[in-house]
Amino acid sequence: MFAAITGEDPGGIWTHDGNVYTYTVTATAPCTGTDQSTVTITEQPQPDAGMDGTLKICAGSTVTTSQLFNSLKGTPTPGGTWLPTLAGAGSYTYTVAATSPCTVDATAQVVVTEQAQPNAGTDGAITVCTGTTPTNEQLFAALTGADASGTWTHDGNVYTYTVIATTPCTESDESKVTVTFDPLPTASAGGNATICANGSKQISGATASNGTILWTGNGAGSIAGETSLTPTYTAAAGDAGKTVTLTMTVTSNNTCGSATATATYTIAVTPLPSVSPLSDVTISYPANATFSTTIAGTTTSSADWKEKIGLAAYTLLGNVAPYSISTLPNNVSTSPTASELTITSPAVSWSGRNYQVNVDGCGITASSSASLTVNAAPLCLTYDGLMFGVTNSSKCYVDNGGKIRIILTVVGSPAGNLSTATVKVSVGNISNATATYVPAANGAPPYFYYDWTVPCPAMANTANSETYDVSWMIGGNYTGAGCSETQALITLSAPSADFTTGGGYIFNNMSKGTLGIARGEITSKNNYGFNLKWGNNLKNLQGNFNTIIRQGGKQYQVKTNKPTYLLTKARPDLNYLGSNGKTVTPYEAVMVYENAVYKNLTTGESQGGGPNSIVYLRVIDMGEPNTAGTSRIDQISILYKLNNVVIYSSEAYTVTNDPSVIKLMDIVKGNIQVHVAGAKGANQRSVDPVITSIAPESFNLKVLPNPSSSYFTVNITANSTEKMQVRVMDIMGRNIETLTNMAPNQSIRLGMQYRLGLYFVELTQGTKKQQVKLIKQ
Structure with missing residues (x-):
């Protein structure tokens, strides 16, 4: 303020009233007055740029000074300057220059940010499946760089995306998406076919679009070219008689994704021609032979029946006797049909012939064959x-x-x-x-x-x-x-003195023994033939015996040529009056033969042949037919023993060494002659019978216990001191044990080691023999 006044004395004081400042200098005495000067102060205001502010502008525009100034806060003084040069977003400084005496400029900043322009992106295009509506997501994905805040409208297949401007931006943005619609897949197979089970079918006429092709089927066969419009189906055996459905599936190859279209094609698979296996036929003459088969499948011919004889080729048979054929019509593809070949009463010589049935179809021949046996x-x-x-x-x-x-x-x-x-x-x-x-x-x-x-x-x-x-x-x-009878005997005899002979047959009635017909069975024929005579001076018996025994469909023969005993005698107790008025006296003969061979004619096996194989024969000659007038029926009995076991008897018997007790039975056919000393018939005999005894000398074989489960005690006795032999045989005649140089009249023990079964013990002393059956149990 001193600067504002001029020439003042120092020492004064300042006072003010308002903006008027008074400088008062008090007088120094002597001076009494005061001096004042005033200074009026005028203030230069500080420059005011206001307070910092912010401003948002639309991106792409240039900020204006008015926008900036209006964005300042406070009371900025207009007329300032802005730096840097106005453009878009950034920090702008507002400066108000100081007016002297102010020396400091005032500044403030406005931070300018940009509001992005609305961006609907660039136009795009999409393709979707026909029948679907594109989603916002699909549409938006077709745009490039678009804001996500827009909305969609469409006109037809053109979809418009609009993004509304955000203040301070004022213009909205649009983009467009053109939508193309893909077609769905299509499939058409349309059709059907029939093939044989060994055939194939290539499909034609199928169409497909907008996808990939795949053929599948429900059959057992195979598909070739399954991704084409012309696949080929080859049938398998499992398809026979069925309808196979082939399905073409067209799967979309565009935006329709997994969409499919299907079409079917049916193939009827007919069975191959077949004939059920023929069975071998076995018949007995004169039956008819019938071969039967069942024919099925697809056939193009009737059934052919053929015959093969030996190594020759098969030849076709006609429907001519002795052949009768039921044929099958052509082109059968329906239910199975039977076919038969019947041969009327083929001969036994046809055995081994083969028969074949054939039927054609599907390019093949079905066949079966079988053989014929005629018994x-x-x-x-x-x-x-x-x-x-x-x-x-x-x-x-x-x-x-x-x-x-x-x-x-x-x-x-x-x-x-x-x-x-x-x-x-x-x-x-x-x-x-x-x-x-x-x-x-x-x-x-x-x-x-x-x-x-x-x-x-x-x-x-x-x-x-x-x-x-x-x-x-x-x-x-x-x-x-x-058959029980395949053999018989014929006896031819010459007229002779002192001679016994016969031939014919009897029916077994109540026979016993291993052979023969048991009581109550149907009778069967027993042929016999025999002869026996004395040699010179009534010594040396000569003759033979032959009989055929039938039982159970088998035949047995007992035959010997070693007679050992003959007894003949008249039977006046049986006298009868012939038609010529003369008395007929029957004669009886009792004969014994040894060394008989017992043979099974069915198997060829034979036994016997030794001194213990004995035939006892007893006959009664009741007179010769047509000689003594009406005659009675001759009678006979036969008993055969092997090793003291009765093998056969023609009638009931009593086991004894005296053959005269064998029961007689009537002959059925044949004749018996007993000649004594040149006589020619039973009614003319005049010589007493001659008897030769077959009783053994005194020696004895006794076994106790018998049967036995452990051992047998064998007692051997004889009047002679000659050494003895003891031999044991099994039922087949095989030697089991032999003891030689045995003194008579002693006991021996045998059989402890024998197995269970039937045995024979035989005692021999010189020419004498005796045999006993042993049973080990």
Whole structure:
């Protein structure tokens, strides 16, 4: 303020009133007055740029000074300057220059930020599946750089995206998305076909679009080209008789994603032609043979039946006897149909032929074959010819021109044509001669015969009798297997003194033993033939015995040529009056033969042949037919023992060493002659019988206990001091144990080590033998 006044004295004081400042200088005494001067102060205001502020402008625009000034706070003084140069966002400084005496400029800042322009992005395009509406997400994804705050509108397939401007921006932005719609996949297969189970089918006419193709099926076969419009289906066996459905699936290959279209094609698979397996046919003549099959599948021909004989090729059969064929129509593809080949009564010789059925279809031939076996029909024959004949003194048979008719009569009523049977006869010097068939006539059954020319002489010069085995075999369409009778005996005897002979057959009735018909069974024929005579001076018995025994369809023969005993005697107690008025006296003969061979003619096995194989024969000659007028029936009994065991008896018997107690039975056919000292018939005998005893000398074999479960005590006794032998055999005759040089009249112990079963112990001293059966249990 001193500067504002001029020339003042120092020492004054300042006072003010308001903005008027007074400088007062008090007078120094002596001066009494004061001096004042005033200074009026005027203030220069400070420059005022206001306070900092902010401003938001629309991006892309340049800020203005007014926008900046208006953004300052406070009371800025207009007229300032802005730095930097005005542009967009940034910090701008406002400066108000100081007016003297103010020296400090005032500044303030305005921070300018930008509001982004609305951005709808760049236009885009999308493709979607027909029938769908694009989503906002899909549309937005088609834009580039678009703000997310916009909204969508559309006109047709053009969708507009609008973003509204945010203050201070004032203009909105738009972009467009063009939507293209992809078509859905399509599929068309349309059709069907029929093939054989071994065939294939290529599909044609299928169409597809807008996708990829894949064919599938529900059949057992295979598909080739399954991704094309023309796949090929090849059938398998499992398709036969079924309809296979092939499905074409077209899967979208555009924006329709997993969308599919399907179409089906059906294939009917017909079975291959087939014939059910033929079964081998076995029949017995004269039955018909029928081969049957069932034909199925697709056939293009009727069933052909063929026959193959031996190694020859198959030949086609016609519907001509003896063949009868039920045929199958062509082109069968429906239900199975049966076909049969029937052969009427084929012969046994057809066995081994093969038959085949064939049927065509689907390019193949179905076939099956089987064989035919024709078994012979049973045919049993019984011998009804001569069983006992007499020769002349030269031992030649002269009746019927020296021929004996072998007559074999048919048993029962076998089916078929018996003329197709072949019967071969063997007798004497003839083997397998063909017999002639004679059909039934006038109530007589059919039979076969062969006229046998008997050799002359009919027996050896040293023999007075001969027994001939007659056998026959049946062939052709028939067989004698299982027949109980396939052999018979013919006895031819020359007139001779002191001679016993016979031939014929009996029916077993109440026989006992291992062989023979048991009580109550149907009877069967037992042929026999025998002869026996004394040599010179009533010494040296000569003769033979032959019998055929039938049981259970089997045949057995007991044969021997070693007689050891003969007893003949008159039986006046049996006298009867013949038709000529003369008394007929029957004669009885009792005979014993040793060394008999017992043979199973069915198996060929034989036993016996030793001194303990014995035949006991007892006969009664009731008179010769046509000689003494009406005669009675001759009688006979036969007993066969092997090792003291009864093997066969023709009737009930009592086991004894005396054969005279064997029960007699009537012969059925044949004759028995007992000649004594040149007599020619039972009614003319005049010589007393001669008896030869077969009782053994005194020696004895005794076994205790018997049966035994441990050992046997064998007691051997004899009057002679000659050494003895003890031999044990099994039931088959095999030697088990032999003790030699045994003194008589002692006891020995045997059998502790024997197995369970049947044995025979035999005691021998010189020519004497005795045998006992042992049972180890």
